[in-house]
Each structure stands twice: as C-alpha cells, then as structure tokens.
Amino acid sequence: xxxxxxxxxxxxxLGPPEPRQEVEHIEVREVLRCILHTILFxxxxxxxxxxxxxxxxxxxxxxxxxxxxHEKKINEKIDHxxxxxxxxxxKKNQICLSxxxxxxxxxxxxxxxxxxxxxxxxxxxxxxxQHPKTHSGKSHHPKVVVDPGExxxxxxxxxRTALESSLREVLFQIIKFVNEKKDxxxxxxxxxxxxxxxxxxxxSSSDSAFGMDMLKRMLQTxxxxxxx
Amino acid sequence: MASxxxxxxxxxxTNEQIITxxxxxxxxxILESRCPYxxxxxxxGEQVLSSPSSSSSSSSIFWPRDKWFNLALKDCSAALExxxxxxxxxxxxxxxxxxxxxxxxxxxxxxxSPKKALVRNLSSKERYYWNSENDEYRNEVMSEKIIERxxxxxxxxxxxxxxxxxxxxxxxxWSSTSSHTLYKKSTLLLRSxxxxxxxxxxxxxxxxxxxxxxxxxxxxxxxxxSFVEPFTHTEEAEMQRFVFTPxxxxxxxxxxxxxxxSSISDVSSEPSTPMSPQFIPDYVGSPMADPLKTFPxxxxxxxxxxxxxxxxxxxxxxxxxxxxxxxxxxxxxxxxSESHATFAKPHSYRLPPTGVTCxxxxxxxxxxxxxxxxxxxxxxxxxxMSPSPSPPTYTPGIHISNALKxxxxxxxxxxxxxxSGIPPLFYNQMLPPSPPLRPSxxxxxxMDCRSTxxxxxxxxxxxxxxxxxxxxxxxxxxxxxxxSPQKSIxxxxxxxxxxxxxxxxxxxxxxxxxxxxMTDPGSRPGSFDPVGNPCGQNDHLGVSxxxxxxxxxxxxxxxxxxxxxxxxxxxxxxxxxxxxxxxxILKSTTMDPNQISGQPVMQQSAAMSSAxxxxxxxxxxxxxxxxxxxxxMKNSLLxxxxxxxxx
Numbered sequence: 111x112x113x114x115x116x117x118x119x120x121x122x123x124l125g126p127p128e129p130r131q132e133v134e135h136i137e138v139r140e141v142l143r144c145i146l147h148t149i150l151f152x153x154x155x156x157x158x159x160x161x162x163x164x165x166x167x168x169x170x171x172x173x174x175x176x177x178x179x180h181e182k183k184i185n186e187k188i189d190h191x192x193x194x195x196x197x198x199x200x201k202k203n204q205i206c207l208s209x210x211x212x213x214x215x216x217x218x219x220x221x222x223x224x225x226x227x228x229x230x231x232x233x234x235x236x237x238x239x240q241h242p243k244t245h246s247g248k249s250h251h252p253k254v255v256v257d258p259g260e261x262x263x264x265x266x267x268x269x270r271t272a273l274e275s276s277l278r279e280v281l282f283q284i285i286k287f288v289n290e291k292k293d294x295x296x297x298x299x300x301x302x303x304x305x306x307x308x309x310x311x312x313x314s315s316s317d318s319a320f321g322m323d324m325l326k327r328m329l330q331t332x333x334x335x336x337x338x
Numbered sequence: 339m340a341s342x343x344x345x346x347x348x349x350x351x352t353n354e355q356i357i358t359x360x361x362x363x364x365x366x367x368i369l370e371s372r373c374p375y376x377x378x379x380x381x382x383g384e385q386v387l388s389s390p391s392s393s394s395s396s397s398s399i400f401w402p403r404d405k406w407f408n409l410a411l412k413d414c415s416a417a418l419e420x421x422x423x424x425x426x427x428x429x430x431x432x433x434x435x436x437x438x439x440x441x442x443x444x445x446x447x448x449x450x451s452p453k454k455a456l457v458r459n460l461s462s463k464e465r466y467y468w469n470s471e472n473d474e475y476r477n478e479v480m481s482e483k484i485i486e487r488x489x490x491x492x493x494x495x496x497x498x499x500x501x502x503x504x505x506x507x508x509x510x511x512w513s514s515t516s517s518h519t520l521y522k523k524s525t526l527l528l529r530s531x532x533x534x535x536x537x538x539x540x541x542x543x544x545x546x547x548x549x550x551x552x553x554x555x556x557x558x559x560x561x562x563x564s565f566v567e568p569f570t571h572t573e574e575a576e577m578q579r580f581v582f583t584p585x586x587x588x589x590x591x592x593x594x595x596x597x598x599x600s601s602i603s604d605v606s607s608e609p610s611t612p613m614s615p616q617f618i619p620d621y622v623g624s625p626m627a628d629p630l631k632t633f634p635x636x637x638x639x640x641x642x643x644x645x646x647x648x649x650x651x652x653x654x655x656x657x658x659x660x661x662x663x664x665x666x667x668x669x670x671x672x673x674x675s676e677s678h679a680t681f682a683k684p685h686s687y688r689l690p691p692t693g694v695t696c697x698x699x700x701x702x703x704x705x706x707x708x709x710x711x712x713x714x715x716x717x718x719x720x721x722x723m724s725p726s727p728s729p730p731t732y733t734p735g736i737h738i739s740n741a742l743k744x745x746x747x748x749x750x751x752x753x754x755x756x757x758s759g760i761p762p763l764f765y766n767q768m769l770p771p772s773p774p775l776r777p778s779x780x781x782x783x784x785m786d787c788r789s790t791x792x793x794x795x796x797x798x799x800x801x802x803x804x805x806x807x808x809x810x811x812x813x814x815x816x817x818x819x820x821x822s823p824q825k826s827i828x829x830x831x832x833x834x835x836x837x838x839x840x841x842x843x844x845x846x847x848x849x850x851x852x853x854x855x856m857t858d859p860g861s862r863p864g865s866f867d868p869v870g871n872p873c874g875q876n877d878h879l880g881v882s883x884x885x886x887x888x889x890x891x892x893x894x895x896x897x898x899x900x901x902x903x904x905x906x907x908x909x910x911x912x913x914x915x916x917x918x919x920x921x922x923i924l925k926s927t928t929m930d931p932n933q934i935s936g937q938p939v940m941q942q943s944a945a946m947s948s949a950x951x952x953x954x955x956x957x958x959x960x961x962x963x964x965x966x967x968x969x970x971m972k973n974s975l976l977x978x979x980x981x982x983x984x985x
Contacts, residue, residue, distance in 0.1 A: 157400070285534055292583075
C-alpha cells in the first residue's frame with residue numbers, strides 16, 4: 111500500500127515580540143490546533159460526536175473529533191513545537207502527522223520490534239517570523255510622522271488577516287486531499303473515535319536530520335521509530 | 339478487504355441503503371449548520387439556544403441514526419422532515435438552497451400609503467416584497483437571496499459487469515463497489531462535508547443568528563427540492579463552486595457540490611436593532627400574493643409506483659413574522675414545511691417556490707408541526723429499502739447479518755437485505771390497491787353504450803315531435819314477438835348498458851318494457867314466469883336488454899311510437915297476446931291434465947276480465963290489483979289441484 115504524502119501550504123506566523131511571551135504564542139497554537147484536529151477528524155472514522163471549536167484570533171470554526179485524550183496529546187505536541195520555535199526562532203518548522211498500520215509484531219530476544227507501515231503523512235509547514243522591533247530612533251521618512259505602535263498594530267493585523275486566509279486555504283487543501291485520495295485508507299476498524307494509530311513528529315530546518323528524516327520516512331515502510 | 343463471497347446477493351441492496359442514508363446524513367449536516375431553529379426534541383419543553391461550540395462529547399447517548407457513517411449529529415427536525423422523499427428514491431437529486439432573507443425598515447411617514455403593494459421581480463433571485471399597510475406608517479422591504487446551493491445526487495449509469503469485463507478498470511470498479519469500500523468513502527466524504535459547511539461564509543451568518551438575542555435585519559431560510567431554477571450566468575459568476583470528489587459505485591456515483599456566495603459577510607456586520615414583529619398579510623407564498631399558486635390542503639395523491647419518476651418533489655419551510663397562513667395550510671411553525679408534487683419531466687425548470695423558512699431567534703417556537711404528507715408516499719417498487727435501516731459497522735471477517743429487526747436504524751453490521759427486495763407485507767401496505775383487471779359488465783356496457791348513444795341519438799330528432807305523453811303511454815305496451823324481436827329492459831343498477839349484439843335495425847321493432855318491471859320495480863324479469871311473463875320466451879333478449887341505456891331507450895321508445903299501430907290495434911294485439919300466453923300459463927303450472935279440465939271456465943273468465951282490464955288505462959294501483967288477482971287465481975288453481983289429488 112502506498113504512502114500518500116500531503117505537503118500543506120506554508121503558513122507564516124508572527125512570533126511574539128519577546129521570547130517566552132506565552133500570550134503571543136496563541137497564534138501558533140491556534141493554527142496548529144486547527145490543522146491537526148481537522149486532519150484527525152478526517153481520519154477518525156470510528157463513531158464520533160464532533161465538537162465545533164471557534165478560534166479566538168480568526169473567524170474560523172474547526173472540528174474536533176471530541177476525544178479528550180487525543181486533544182490532550184495534540185496539545186502536548188504543540189507545546190513541544192513552541193519550545194522548539196523559541197529555541198530556534200526565525201526558522202522554518204515542520205510538524206509531521208503520520209498514520210500507520212501495525213504490520214508484523216516480531217518479538218525477538220533483543221528487541222521488541224514493532225513494524226509500522228505508514229500509509230499517510232501530513233506535513234505542516236509553519237514559518238515563525240520574529241516580531242519586528244519598534245524603531246525608537248530615526249525614521250527613514252522624516253517628513254512622515256508615524257506612530258510605531260500603530261504601525262506595528264496595523265502590520266500585525268495585516269499579517270493576521272493573511273494568516274487567516276492562508277489557514278483557510280490549508281483547510282481546503284486538507285479537504286481536497288481527503289476527497290481525492292481515498293483508496294489508500296485502510297478499512298475502518300471497529301473502534302470509536304480515532305480509528306487509526308498516528309504519530310506527530312516535529313522538525314525544523316535547522317535540524318540536521320530535517321531533510322533526512324523526511325526522506326527516510328518517505329522511502330522506508332517498516333523501520334521502527336522511537337518518536338511518538 | 340473482507341471477502342464478499344458470502345454477501346454478493348445483498349451487495350446491491352446494501353449499497354442502495356448506504357446511498358439513501360448518505361442523502362439523509364448530508365442533508366442533516368447541511369441543515370444543522372444552516373437552520374437556526376433548534377429542535378424541541380433536544381430539550382424537554384424549554385427553548386434553549388445551544389451554542390455550536392458547546393461540547394457534547396460528554397453525552398454518551400447515541401441515536402441509532404447517529405451511527406450511520408459513525409457521525410453523531412445534533413438533532414435537526416428540518417432534515418428529518420425533508421428527507422422522506424429521497425428515502426424512497428435517491429435517483430432524484432437533492433437540492434438544498436440556503437436563502438438569506440434581508441429586511442430593512444424605512445421610516446417614511448410622508449409617502450405612506452394605505453394600499454398594499456406587492457412587487458416581485460421574478461427574473462432574478464432577489465425578490466422584493468413591500469407592504470406599507472400598517473398603523474405606524476412603516477415600510478418594509480424584504481429581499482431574498484440564495485447564498486448557497488447544495489446539490490446531492492446519485493448519477494446512475496449502466497451497471498458494470500460484476501467479475502466480468504476486461505482489464506484493470508473492470509476489476510478496479512468492482513473493488514470500489516463493495517459495500518465496505520462504498521461505506522468508507524461515503525464516511526470520508528461526509529467528514530469533509532461537515533468541515534466544509536463550517537468554513538463557508540454562510541456559517542457565520544448562522545452563528546450570528548443563533549447567538550443574537552434580538553431580531554436582526556436578516557434571517558436564514560432553506561429549501562429542499564429536487565428541481566430548481568438554475569442560476570443565471572450573472573448570478574453564477576458571483577458564486578464560487580466547490581465540488582467534492584464523487585464516490586464511484588458499480589451502478590453510478592455519488593456526487594456532492596456546492597455553489598456559494600463569498601461576499602455575504604457585510605450582512606452580519608449590520609447592527610441588529612430591536613423590532614417588533616409586523617403582520618404582513620401578503621407574505622411570501624400567500625394566495626393573495628400569488629393567486630395562481632395552489633396549495634395542497636390535504637395529503638398528496640399517492641399510489642402510483644412510478645410516482646418517483648413522474649413527480650417532482652419539492653418542499654420548503656416557511657415562517658415569517660408569525661403571519662397567518664393561507665387556508666388549507668397549518669399554522670406556521672419554525673419547522674413548518676409543506677410539500678408540493680407536480681408532474682413534470684425531469685430536469686424541467688420552473689419558478690422556485692417563494693416560501694422560505696425564516697426563524698427569528700427571539701421567537702418562541704410554536705408547536706412542532708410534523709408534516710404528515712411524507713408519510714403517505716409510497717416507495718418506489720424498484721427500491722429495496724428495508725423498513726428499519728441499519729447502518730453498518732466494520733468488523734473484518736464477520737458475516738453481514740440481518741439488522742432489519744431493529745425498530746430504528748442501529749448498526750451492528752452491514753445488513754443483509756433480502757434479495758427479494760421489500761418484504762411483501764411492507765410492499766402491500768404502502769402500495770395502493772390495484773385496479774381490477776377485469777372490467778365489470780356495467781363498465782363494459784357503458785363502453786358499448788357510448789357507441790350506441792350516437793346511433794340512437796340520430797333518430798331522436800325525427801321522433802321527438804311525438805312528445806312524451808305518447809311515449810309514456812306505450813311504456814306498458816307489449817308488442818307481439820312475431821313482428822319483431824322483443825327486448826326487455828330490467829331495472830337493474832346498470833341500466834346504462836347495451837347488448838353486445840346491438841343492432842340499430844332491432845330498434846325498429848318493439849321496444850318492450852316488461853310489464854312486471856313497470857308494476858313492481860323490485861321485480862326481476864324471471865320472477866313472473868309462473869304468472870305469465872310474455873317475455874319469457876325471449877329470455878335471451880331479456881338478458882341482453884339489461885344493457886340498454888336510458889337515452890337509447892327513450893330513442894327506441896320514440897321510434898316505437900312512431901311506428902306503433904293505433905291504440906285499437908294494440909288492444910287487439912293485446913288480446914291476441916293474452917290468448918297466446920294462455921298455453922304458457924298452463925305450462926308454467928304443475929297441474930295435471932285432469933286438473934286443467936276442471937278449470938277452463940274459471941280461466942276463461944279470468945282471461946276475459948284481465949283482457950278487459952288491459953283496455954283501461956292502468957295505474958300502479960290497478961296493476962297491483964291485477965297482480966293480486968293473478969295470485970288469487972294461482973292459489974285457487976293450486977287448491978283445486980290439491981283437491982283433485984285427494985279425490
């Protein structure tokens with residue numbers, strides 16, 4: 111069975127003006143939560159009672175599958191991602207959501223091999239841009255007196271509007287991909303909620319294994335992974 | 339993939355059920371996020387607007403229908419009311435129009451007019467309704483605009499050969515037609531639909547409506563129909579289209595698409611001002627607004643198994659400002675819906691109905707009116723739908739079991755619907771009684787009557803001058819059988835009948851109305867045989883004469899009058915008839931020749947008296963007396979016969 115890969119459109123998010131400003135990470139949280147839950151909802155083919163969630167920053171309502179456990183797992187991964195973003199600002203970061211099937215369990219003396227067959231991978235590309243610092247000194251345009259705060263606010267709003275538009279595009283991209291690719295999805299197991307096992311991995315462009323990890327996952331179909 | 343060897347017989351039926359439930363589920367998803375009204379079934383007698391973002395995951399109660407496609411949704415009565423048609427036949431497309439109704443109130447005391455005015459622009463989707471009759475001199479303008487059009491349809495095509503055919507395409511199609519695959523793909527499609535309806539601009543309007551506690555300047559309505567007027571090029575240019583990837587089956591494919599307006603966000607930005615409800619008599623859909631429009635006041639005509647092919651299904655829900663409904667329509671309620679069925683060719687276009695559901699958030703919803711018209715639809719005989727559908731669950735290796743025993747759709751597995759289709763009992767209950775295959779004699783006679791009416795009518799003009807009186811006199815006259823064959827007309831219920839061997843020339847002969855029939859309406863031709871039925875010898879004609887029509891009888895009577903001899907001649911004939919009937923009277927009795935010998939005098943006297951009585955004009959009383967006389971005569975003869983035996 112082929113592994114279908116979907117590279118989602120890159121999103122540009124404005125990072126906080128100062129590091130460790132949790133309140134400003136909400137934008138990243140919102141975006142990632144929206145995308146991850148939307149993908150998961152499409153793959154939760156067991157019995158679900160969908161839960162509509164309104165984003166705070168954007169005029170978008172996304173859907174969760176209503177499973178508290180999975181919501182918690184996603185929130186943890188998002189926290190990890192934010193930590194990485196803070197460690198590596200102005201970097202292109204990527205979250206990979208992979209669905210797999212457990213193929214052959216080979217229990218040997220040495221290792222407890224669990225063979226996973228990835229049948230679908232979603233790559234969420236998020237570019238976190240550092241918040242531009244306000245210029246308290248000279249202005250490039252001395253004739254025009256511009257309030258730096260107002261400029262920053264307007265710029266932020268513009269960026270947020272652009273981000274919202276991009277987020278909508280990404281959501282429609284997910285919908286289209288789900289519609290176009292259906293044959294590779296395994297049969298629906300008799301489970302409630304999220305019916306297929308999945309994993310979420312985080313990588314960034316600064317990571318040396320960034321590209322290798324991608325290539326590795328795309329080529330291999332059974333190597334064990336320690337990531338979860 | 340689970341093997342299908344054990345379920346090949348039920349695969350098509352299961353697929354049909356999946357498709358049917360797909361229609362229902364898709365409608366539910368769409369209306370749930372577009373219909374502001376909250377079903378009363380969600381709450382116990384209390385109107386509470388639920389926030390769409392409220393977590394309902396804590397609820398562990400699942401309706402049986404929730405388990406279809408593993409998607410438990412909020413209750414939506416609008417969807418349940420409108421889906422019955424497509425439960426019977428999914429071959430018709432389901433078009434769901436989401437309509438934005440905007441109203442603006444203009445204070446214009448100078449230009450107020452006591453007259454009502456109705457302006458409707460039928461050339462476009464925007465209709466404006468203006469009513470200026472009110473005490474407050476306020477003008478209201480309402481505009482109606484379709485902001486979304488969802489189309490769910492099953493495009494049927496020639497079924498591919500199962501297991502046959504050549505190449506990979508055939509095998510690929512076969513692999514895609516299994517019930518499991520179809521169910522999985524349908525589930526995925528519905529997931530996408532659920533997400534998509536919340537991303538479109540109309541969802542924002544819906545959210546604003548249900549969250550606003552005041553009457554806004556707009557409202558959302560919906561229409562569910564199978565045929566709608568297509569958009570013009572201009573209108574379509576203003577809209578965007580999103581097409582979901584169809585799901586292929588062996589005999590067709592499931593298609594889902596939406597046309598939506600992307601520029602309606604300015605509507606919700608208008609400030610909502612409190613406004614008292616205005617009574618508008620000329621509301622959309624009232625007979626006064628459109629006198630030509632007819633509203634079914636009762637159940638729609640049902641019965642034809644081909645109704646799904648001939649009829650066009652349309653329903654819409656309408657409720658605006660609690661206006662009084664037109665006659666024949668129940669009082670409006672937020673979930674009021676009305677059904678229409680007109681016979682039209684498929685894909686024909688007509689003006690869409692003007693009724694729209696508008697739910698005002700601050701209104702207390704009236705009693706939920708269930709549209710019972712849907713219950714009277716009979717299912718298409720081609721559609722093998724179980725009376726209690728059950729959504730399937732996937733358990734590889736487990737044989738598909740029959741889940742028809744459940745009262746409501748509750749899944750265990752893909753049900754093994756009978757190969758024979760609808761259960762006979764269910765089928766018979768839903769279909770109307772079939773018309774009789776063999777027409778009755780009266781109906782046959784009626785058909786023959788039509789042909790003879792034309793023939794008899796041609797002679798009417800000639801014989802009418804004789805008038806009725808003469809015709810009336812001759813009703814009791816018997817004409818000799820020697821001159822022409824006699825016909826008798828019995829007063830049966832099917833007087834409108836003619837003999838099959840009717841010949842116009844026979845009318846030139848006597849038109850005999852059985853005397854006994856005239857004397858006793860309840861009598862029958864054969865009942866007076868013992869007393870001397872002059873028509874006894876013409877029994878075969880008597881049977882055929884039952885079929886004469888009244889008009890032809892009149893014509894024949896008139897014709898007879900024309901050709902009948904004078905009355906005095908009739909008297910002679912009647913006397914001859916009397917003599918001729920004597921042997922019959924004698925034959926009809928069981929007396930011995932010895933008995934007869936003792937009665938000739940008595941008989942002669944009786945005959946003479948009867949002949950004399952025949953000469954005088956007869957009345958019913960006279961006839962009755964005559965009958966009594968005959969009865970006395972008979973009794974006396976019998977008595978005499980009995981005395982002779984003893985002696």
